Amino acid sequence: MRKLKPIMFVGTCSDAGKSVVNAGFCRILTQDGYKPAPFKAQNMSLNSYATPDGCEIGRAQATQAEACGIACQTDMNPVLLKPSGEMMSQVILNGKPVGNRSAYEYFRKDDNARLFDEAFAAFERLSSCYSPIVMEGAGSISELNLKKRDIVNMRMAARAGADVYLVADIDRGGVFASVYGSIMLLDDEERKLIKGIVINKFRGDVRLFDEGRNMIENLTGVPVVGVVPYFKDIYIEDEDSVVIDTRNSYAIEGKVNVAVVKLPQMSNFTDFNALGFDKRAHLFYSDDVEQIQKADIVILPGSKSTIKDLLFIKEKNIPPLLKSMHENGKTVLGICGGYQMMGIEISDPDEIEGSVKHIEGIGLLPLKTVITKDKKTVQQQFKFLSDDSLCSGYEIHMGLSEVAASAQPLIKTNDGHTDGIYHSDKCWGTYMHGVLDNKNVIDRVLLPYTNEKVKEFSYAEFKDHEYNRLADHLRKHINVNAIYENARLNADE
Template sequence: MTQKTLMVQGTTSDAGKSTLVAGLCRVLQRRGIAVAPFKPQNMALNSAVTAAGGEIGRAQAVQAQACGLNPHVDMNPVLLKPCSDTGAQVIIHGRAVSNMEAGRYHDYKTVAWQAVAESHQRLCHQYEAVLVEGAGSPAEINLRDRDIANMGFAERVDCPVILIADIDKGGVFAHLVGTLALLSESEQARIKGFVINRFRGDIALLQSGLDWLEDYTGKPVLGVLPYLHGLHLEAEDAINEEPDIERADRVLDVVVPVLPHISNHTDFDPLRLHPQVRLHFVGPDQPRPPADLVILPGSKAVRPDLHWLRAQGWEDYLQRHLRYGGKLLGICGGYQMLGERIADPLGLEGEAGESAGLGYLPTRTRLEAEKALRNVTGELMLAGERVPISGYEIHSGVTEVADGCPALVQLEQVQKTVPDGACSEDEQVVGTYLHGLFETPEVTRLVLRWAGLDGAQALHYHQLREDGINRLADTLEQHLDLDAVMALLDLSGERADV
């Protein structure tokens, strides 16, 4: 059995796989062990850009931070970005190769496995430990053939597995026992213990259930992790709408429509966590509250999502919002929607064709096969101020801006600056391709002031994320059998805490 690799699988999506791997990465990093995260196959619309310009799941970028590493495409060799109910863009080693329907991708998995195997082997050569995150549940019977995300991976590389379940969802014992029962005999033997996540209450009342579980399955419970109120780690895909923070007396109301193909909604985490901001994610058929600022987010299918916006009545809402002095910001796909036309001649995001934009900015966008993937720095120019900005670009569109229209950002490139985004003449509507802009404290402060909040506080988002990782690691030190985990990695005699 491969002792250098340990895999965390979950009984369901959102069971806590990403957080457990991130916490273990920080625990091992604290002990001086060279550790790297790995997710063979990820399906998510939240992604990050590596220094070399590759695209990976955002959860793996956070796990890399927990390891003290820069993100690398080997940490997530296969990324699937859904663009319809049955299809997704397939990204291999950070680069989009094709849009595929589910059936075609199932056949393609033999090719995808080669990328997974190569990346895992490279990480094993470079690091003392590799912590692997599964996807969804290993008990999805219909997906077991050619599986590369869960037990299919674990069986091929011969690694031990920890199974985690979320007790807050209810039915935790059924989740664990049922998942185990649906696995093959060899897969059952591969599971070396259980972790129960998000427990609140008196642990003594749970003990009889834990004893029964261990007796019934013959496998140990390695830990019961408490529900951590206010813990912030970026979500892999689900939108977290309820931060546990204390609001200031004066707040700015920000509204974000939850598009059917919303991407990189983690852009809004710094606003969601800001004590002077009340962020409203508005889904289909939900009432739209009054707002100081409306932000149109990124989208994996811009023209279909723009059609959805119109069908949901957002165009009338935006016109009324602007008529009463509200501000409007578009990010990436949302920026494209603010322009005059969006053309998709190749059918990259659905049926080929062209759509009229919302018409608030003098821009025209054409979707092209080559995707822009880069980390950038520069200056944001808004409300008479210029402040440093950093972020990343992930988009297929090329946007032409009419002569004389001011840019929102000046990006730094080799020995020159280039414009990004656009501003309306009255600066009431602005747009940019930059994701992650609110992670820069000065940018958040300036945007909030532009939207009507004087004296906005600076939120140091990177430190908040670092604090969350450390808090999670502290929790694992207290509530998880780390000696057993180290033994599974054959690291029992490794360094003490540093």
């Protein structure tokens, strides 16, 4: 195995583009004959993914593993925080939940010493099998009030001996102050780890920033290894559902309108990405009853806090609207938490989600759910209804659902169990995330509304193509050779 030092991308702020740059370098290194693997010591996201061995990690690291052409594993993201509202998060350690902690408890207790050691042990296991490890930081590297307890940025970089590259978002403005301030707030030993700066999301001719590049290098003493133009035409899955705020929130004419109900604790919003690429459909996210009622198809998505989100949509008067739409021949579907909401009732006797122990569901499907402490996390292959095509998906959920004996299952998995309820082509629900990544399922969902045929579309092949395009884009604008030269120092190749 060809060896390089770990390479780490950190940021001046959140959403600077670290995850995307990391994914691009995972693909570049793979193309160049290395055997890279991604690593993020701690992630905070409601967008998670099931590993092949039935554990849970952040979706971003699963995406980066995909860019490497390898299966994801928990060592790539040993600590995952899943916010559950009221300043609480479920802590996932090495792929399994270990309880809930408040933000105060998490950031004050024993400097996170145990989690830091656990995360580094995961890094060491990963680095024994892959090289280089492409590490990712979180947020800003210079949050002084959190620095002592931080397990994901410079503290981890120092322990891992990584070459660190600072990614700055020039599109939001203040790039000189953010770069200079981020570096100058580090201590001397930390500054030595910074090998280069990447100016990201530049609009216009990058040659216009030549003077700015020189200024930054003179101010910081650190080379600018790249100025990366802003792009919108390369598709890489988004890390966090905050991006939904910038997406469509209304119906349009001339397409099959698909509304995803926008929940405060929505999880796994990537369930709808493949559907969003279907030219027959217009996908939008909304919690506004006037917009939702204009849709042909409404989908209730997954939720980290199902009861709280059910209370939220009841306040918005969405459940009676969905029942009315169903009665008038429109389609209403539910995935995971949304599937639970479509049932008769949800109980939480142990107050796992909160103080509400019982709530009536929407009543569209004959199931009753009890929230449990145990979490099911598994990748699945399955058949959808009577279709013989083999589909792929994954389950991540807490709760057991009792389904009426008369209910027809929606899918049958390869391991022999059934899942979901099929009431009709216009009303069904399932625990299966990724069910809409499968073209035969999308075709069946859209069939009542359009006879238009579209050419075969493989979401997996499309994503692979986009990783290559991202790699090409970064190669054009980042000095990859300089990064290689730094990484080869004290590393056998």
